[in-house]
Amino acid sequence: MFSGLSAFPLTPMSENGIDEAxxxxxxxxxxxxxxxxxxxxxxxxxxxxxxxxxxxxxTQLAVRHAGGVPVMVGIGALRTRDVLALAQDAQAAGASGVLLAPMSYQRLTDDEVFGLYETVTRALSIPLCVYDNPGTTHFEFSDALHGRIAQLSKVASIKIPGVPADPAAAQARVARLRALIPAHVTIGVSGDGFGALGLNAGCEAWYSVIGGLFPQLTLDITRAARAGNPQEATRLSDRLAPIWALFAQHGSLRVTAAAAEILGLVQSPCLPLPLRSLDGQARQHLKAALDQLPH
Structure with missing residues (x-):
């Protein structure tokens, strides 16, 4: 389950709770x-x-309605005790894997982050994906720390935050990390504008935000790259360039939420306050971009 396209859906909600339907x-x-x-x-x-x-x-809803597709569940929290409780819940609900980011209020050290993963993996009966997302956690993994964590039992994948824009530099970046981690641990790219680039550079998985809304288009990109057709993967990704630009300007969550609202997939608003999706001119730009895409 830690290769190919992993699609990350919104959890639509209001202040009254999750919109389960x-x-x-x-x-x-x-x-x-x-x-x-x-x-x-x-x-x-x-x-x-x-x-x-x-x-x-x-988690229960995702597993129940996934039709046999493996479900990976995020278990990040500020305290290790809460991560362990969330891991227990995910396993009991039938998740196939878990995703863990080192959340913090106080800035964490490398040893503290390693200790988190060491403790959690000891308690798991299902595999874990390391969530490297400095844009939200403000913690930056070194390749050396990834190498240490990747040796732990149950670590099956590392979700990296994009790759350099130059294809040769992207390949070199993936190769540097690959040299430090076991062969069974996959490398997955995130930061959707870098999806095709990361796959073309040797990443085995694409952990995709936009895949949660446009699974067929992102599957086509993934399959082209994995089949050794980087030109086609790049061509298909370039169709989403206006979306990537909006992601860079406003953040992928706000853009994705607005897109889901525009497409009628969720009610508006669908984010937990104080977060808000796009409005005004930015929303109009998004709508124009969506009109050019197959739904």
């Missing part, structure tokens, strides 16, 4: 498209804004 529709849409895995409760799934009970319910 809309969430089920998003999950079933991904399952019907045949994505390789579903990443529930990632950053796009607003995991940090949900209670333990809400996260358990979201």
């Amino acid at each position: 809309a969430y089920i529709r998003l999950i079933e849409r991904l399952a019907q498209a045949g994505v390789d895995s579903i990443g529930a409760l990632g950053s796009t799934g607003s995991y940090a804004y949900l209670s333990r009970a809400e996260r358990l319910r979201t």
